[in-house]
Amino acid sequence: MKMNTVIMGGGLSGLVCGIALAKRGQRVTIVATGQSTLLFNGGSMELLGYLDGKAVVSPIEAIASLSEEHPYRKIGADRIALLADQAKTLLDDAGIQMEGTAAANHWRVTPMGVAKPAWLTLKSHVHIDDLKQLPCKRLALMCIKGFFDEPNGMLADGLKDMGFEVDRLEFTTDDITALRRSPSEMRASSLAKRLGSNSALQRIADQINQLAGEAEMVLLPSVLGDEDHIHALQSMVNKPLRLVATLPPSVSGNRMQTLLRHYFQMLGGNYLMGDTVVSATLDGDRVTSVTTAKLGDMPLKADQFILATGSFISRGLVADYERVYEPILGLDVDADADREKWTRFGILEPQAYSRFGVKTDNDLRCLKEGKTIQNLRAIGSVLSGHDAIKMGDGTGVSLLSALAAAQSILAAQS
Amino acid sequence: MAERMQICNLSENNFEQCTKCSICTTVCPVAAVTTDYPGPKQAGPDGERYRLKDPAYYDKMLKLCLNCKRCEVACPSGVHIADIIQHARMRAGEGKRASLRDTMLANTDLLGTVANLVAPVANVTLGLKPTKMVMHSVMAIDKHRTFPAYSRMKFETWFKRHAAEHQAAYANQVSYFHGCYVNYNFPKLGQDLVKLLNAVGYGVNLLDKEQCCGVALIANGLYKQAKRQARVNAASLRQAVNMDHRTVLTTSSSCTFNLRDEYPSMLGVDTSDVRDSIMLATRFIYRLVDDEKIKLVFKQDYKRRIAYHTACHMQRMGWQLFSIEMMRMIPGLDLQVLDQECCGISGTYGFKRENYERSQAIGATLFKNIADAKVEAVATDCETCKWQIEMSTGLPVENPISVLADALDVDATRRANGL
Numbered sequence: 001m002k003m004n005t006v007i008m009g010g011g012l013s014g015l016v017c018g019i020a021l022a023k024r025g026q027r028v029t030i031v032a033t034g035q036s037t038l039l040f041n042g043g044s045m046e047l048l049g050y051l052d053g054k055a056v057v058s059p060i061e062a063i064a065s066l067s068e069e070h071p072y073r074k075i076g077a078d079r080i081a082l083l084a085d086q087a088k089t090l091l092d093d094a095g096i097q098m099e100g101t102a103a104a105n106h107w108r109v110t111p112m113g114v115a116k117p118a119w120l121t122l123k124s125h126v127h128i129d130d131l132k133q134l135p136c137k138r139l140a141l142m143c144i145k146g147f148f149d150e151p152n153g154m155l156a157d158g159l160k161d162m163g164f165e166v167d168r169l170e171f172t173t174d175d176i177t178a179l180r181r182s183p184s185e186m187r188a189s190s191l192a193k194r195l196g197s198n199s200a201l202q203r204i205a206d207q208i209n210q211l212a213g214e215a216e217m218v219l220l221p222s223v224l225g226d227e228d229h230i231h232a233l234q235s236m237v238n239k240p241l242r243l244v245a246t247l248p249p250s251v252s253g254n255r256m257q258t259l260l261r262h263y264f265q266m267l268g269g270n271y272l273m274g275d276t277v278v279s280a281t282l283d284g285d286r287v288t289s290v291t292t293a294k295l296g297d298m299p300l301k302a303d304q305f306i307l308a309t310g311s312f313i314s315r316g317l318v319a320d321y322e323r324v325y326e327p328i329l330g331l332d333v334d335a336d337a338d339r340e341k342w343t344r345f346g347i348l349e350p351q352a353y354s355r356f357g358v359k360t361d362n363d364l365r366c367l368k369e370g371k372t373i374q375n376l377r378a379i380g381s382v383l384s385g386h387d388a389i390k391m392g393d394g395t396g397v398s399l400l401s402a403l404a405a406a407q408s409i410l411a412a413q414s
Numbered sequence: 415m416a417e418r419m420q421i422c423n424l425s426e427n428n429f430e431q432c433t434k435c436s437i438c439t440t441v442c443p444v445a446a447v448t449t450d451y452p453g454p455k456q457a458g459p460d461g462e463r464y465r466l467k468d469p470a471y472y473d474k475m476l477k478l479c480l481n482c483k484r485c486e487v488a489c490p491s492g493v494h495i496a497d498i499i500q501h502a503r504m505r506a507g508e509g510k511r512a513s514l515r516d517t518m519l520a521n522t523d524l525l526g527t528v529a530n531l532v533a534p535v536a537n538v539t540l541g542l543k544p545t546k547m548v549m550h551s552v553m554a555i556d557k558h559r560t561f562p563a564y565s566r567m568k569f570e571t572w573f574k575r576h577a578a579e580h581q582a583a584y585a586n587q588v589s590y591f592h593g594c595y596v597n598y599n600f601p602k603l604g605q606d607l608v609k610l611l612n613a614v615g616y617g618v619n620l621l622d623k624e625q626c627c628g629v630a631l632i633a634n635g636l637y638k639q640a641k642r643q644a645r646v647n648a649a650s651l652r653q654a655v656n657m658d659h660r661t662v663l664t665t666s667s668s669c670t671f672n673l674r675d676e677y678p679s680m681l682g683v684d685t686s687d688v689r690d691s692i693m694l695a696t697r698f699i700y701r702l703v704d705d706e707k708i709k710l711v712f713k714q715d716y717k718r719r720i721a722y723h724t725a726c727h728m729q730r731m732g733w734q735l736f737s738i739e740m741m742r743m744i745p746g747l748d749l750q751v752l753d754q755e756c757c758g759i760s761g762t763y764g765f766k767r768e769n770y771e772r773s774q775a776i777g778a779t780l781f782k783n784i785a786d787a788k789v790e791a792v793a794t795d796c797e798t799c800k801w802q803i804e805m806s807t808g809l810p811v812e813n814p815i816s817v818l819a820d821a822l823d824v825d826a827t828r829r830a831n832g833l
Contacts, residue, residue, distance in 0.1 A: 292732070
């Protein structure tokens, strides 16, 4: 089976790259081992959050200070600025409406009540442009009774630390109470499936309107997936209402994944969920085909290949007792040979392993035994030289490297 | 030493690979519509820890699992969640007898044989309101369901009378596992396949002895009978593949999945030596075209807009690509690929009175997406999805093989293949 491009990995970077290519008429197939870490995303994209432990004000300006190994430096700061605009438009086309600009970070609110720098945040979710000028003074934090996915005490404390006055208001409705019958499923995703009807939303709105008192703005855990449901609730509540991220798997992340996949398939792309690329065939400095676990003896051939398999958690990188390796092609990896140096004591300390990834040239092409593979590009978390946790650049690297790789492929085609 | 430690740590169902990410719960169609079901993570890897300690921790609500396998497909860590649940159900069901209703629903073979003999009577009777009410109240088969119509002539009989003698004339030969649905309810699909394969120079053979693949038997707890039938089928498959050197084609995704994967994993009947030679006809035909071994010529005036529904077991098998790409070869076909959703029928599950409402609630998203797609028909590789979608949307549902056969210019195709 011959495609223009085969993408290994169906998370944020794989899907965005696939969309950019399919939109220009390419025949694209994505192979996704399972659901991706996008389902852990709380509704924001980060381009560059921190440099040397300090919050970044303007991500685009800060790129110049990054090390040359960082994917943004490889792509180039000027190009990143253009791609950032493209990314926002692409998300919008897929039905994911976000606010923010790459020129200046805003603040998102984590489920633990921490303000973190962000580039884009879903319009429906709470975000703060300037911590010194809060959008309001008093917040009503609506806490769903028995809900697992929000440590609302910590969240309230965090919001108070930011300078808000917070009313913690517990509530429930018949629909929510019914769900408590299942002791293990009082989760955001389960709630999202039950609170979609207008009557269920009205019951929530009634509770909020009754309890919210003097507060100027209402915060509700992100338990509504569909934009239509969110808008419906916002119109029923008589104060401004914003959603606040929950612990994963997150409803907003799930929704983004679903919308991107839908858009990709609408454009004619094939999305193979639950299959895995197990090996690749090389002819000189080119990949000719990849074999998947389920397609068996019918390999996927293509002109171009993309490695978007993610980091350790998604098994795009594997660590055993001796080494760190890339499991499909055995590509060259940037990782310390000395196992002692992979980690350091203290889980919240910067960890060397979070910067591990596959080596690439400036066009994101992968290397094997020091030689460039001409038609294989790596994108997203599998890339080396960045640190999603300590630098707040994970989703940005995924989106922008995906678009950069798509651009290179399309340029080579024409 | 390090490597061996890892191997020793793996259980048969690899439940210890579960990282508790809970992603499986977001895709479970049952947990989405009822609070009675604990969800795949709790029912599968989490519950298994308790059950290993003491089988009494078995939760009877596990019977609500559809075995759709969507949890396994979504799992980023490769845990065989649905298998864990099925095995737990099997262990709990040992020594217990299935109800008359479940035995009847599961024995598609027996029911089909009797019904074919009296097809006109059976079809009318099964469709009558009083019959439906009796089945609803006495048998607990939901009154909203209509049994798929039984054909007057079995596919096997048709094949022997009208097709068998011409097959030897073709240079290439394949075998066909038609399954109960084609045999008793819808011989047209089998006839479409014979027409298609003959047109490109392939002769079709039935297996020495084909019995129901047993997917419904497994679902209804009739494991012993399922095992017996699996052994008969495994012998026939071996005869066809190893002795006659023929690929065995199928037209039902669930039968295929059962023969290839559930026989060894659920029933302990090893089919690994013939597994690679059992495949859906869509994969076989796509490959022949892709390898330029055959040519397909389509009717010039053909024009249709069809939506493709990926059946859950089809997605688990990972072969929707072949059905989709095969249909995309048809120039006049506007194919809309639907987001993968469960239709809710899951074989015999939706026929049971106690499951009817859940079944329809599960399928609601799919039915809405189909309505939004503005198509004249739906294509899918699963016969029970077909019944469910036809009943719930009013649109005709066809197997991709029938879609292809309908679009094919048979005479031109025969000529193009030198026949």
